Amino acid sequence: MPPRRNSSSLVSSFMNVMRPLNGKLGIPTEAPYSKKFASSSVFLPTTSLIGKVAVVTGSGRSTGAAIAKCLGEHGASVVVNYVTDAHSADEVVQAILAQGKGGAIAVKANTATMEGGQLLLDEAIKKFGHIDILVLNSGIMGSRTLAEIDENFFDQHFDTNVKVPLFMAKLAAPLLPSPGGRIVFFSSTLTTTSTVQSNALCYVATKGAVEQISRVLAKDMGARGITVNTISPGPIDSPLFREGKSQHIIDSIAKQSPFKRLGEPDDVAPIVAFLASQAAQWINGQNIRVDGGFAV
Template identity: 40%
Template sequence: MSPQETAPQHPADRPRVAIVTGGSRGIGHEAVKRLAADGYAVVIGYAGHREPAEAAAEDITAAGGRAVAVQADVADEQQVAALFDTAESEFGGVDVVVHAAGRMYLAPIAELDLAELDTLHRTNIRGTFVVAQQAARRIRGGGALITFSTSIVGLALPAYGAYSASKGAVEALTLILARELRGRDVTVNTVAPGPTATDLFLDGKDEETIARMAAQPPLERLGTPADIAEVVAFLASPAGHWVNGQRVRANGGIV
């Protein structure tokens, strides 16, 4: 049976449930906090940073919300299936999936270690595909899948060849899945942040390089993870449900 035939529906009076991969740090972590503040029950997916993921779940629970942290390699289909199983067993289903997990290696194309290329693509491409498969099968009507690209796909800065190529693949996958899920009342979009103050972006860069990249038109400033989380919250909400199959450029807002 096709996903269109098997997709569960979401009663209007039932609390919404979100899965956030890469939820222990950076944009994913801010998305976890923002969605929890909006009343979502949140499954915090993480790969290696157990302590901040569990701390986030504890903070949400202490504040009266619902959250659980689950370790999962996004490129492992069994672990990702278990992540979705947890959302269904703990909270009753899945309404929103925010796929923020990713890797970045920087090097000129001529110099990039192909082992690093394989690792990057395993997480960024295969991982996105694996998460998207489960999302397509399990998100309830009225829900949303939000993936992450990057402004670098358009800016084409040197040393970002492998990373940009992987995110270009994410954009293509996102657009096609949006069309495949047509009629399901499920939106599928990718957010393409500009330079954002995360560990992934800041690592290995000096202040001059960061400032120069942030000033590239049309970005013009260094965003924060909280900025991007606001965009995620909008796309996850009923108010953002008219946006589908789009590359949403974001650097503190939709531009």
């Protein structure tokens, strides 16, 4: 039996191992695994997006606008997408340009259609020459029960929320850097919360589909060093969320949050910017619920 060592000798031995040697910790150099980040520090991979180009669907206002401006603040050049409100989109562009870090353009494209999705990517390449980040934020959220839905309502939701985002990811895949490309899908905490209403049938079905698409693509595109993740916000105070709801219903939903409020677009945007960065290079295939604990 080896001799028993007291606690003081154990501490002394540990400190001898950990004592700096020539400015480095005295850890054996023959460690079996070593990971080097491309940033200036092993411990602080960068969150800078300088030199990156991001395409954000539905970014002329609300959450998409907040995401576009946040990406621009981190240094990215951003393609701001809108359908009807050119003025709001131009305000987003001007806000990004005023930051003096990245460029920005506004592109009118209906991303509820395949043609619109293709146009948006084409304009990004034409202006900036490449694409690094694809944020699939655009979507619709109709409210009808099973008895009320028809084929057109169903098709609108699946075309806008599932089909076009999927095929935009397919079109962007060969354009994204390998490694280093980023794709961010958008879902909703309604896919898991027990407070889901019966009139959310088509919306929640599309978001469930998005989550599974993202999960599978993470395996597929991860082989090329391209990460694919999903952001699932809780209730966000936006025109899309407020549509068709009385103030009483909105207040009731807000009270279900531990913070007793609705989320804001600026609560979501920094998470997208992080996922787009090098610092998130080992986050892949994840569904990140940005809801303040709404669905806990």
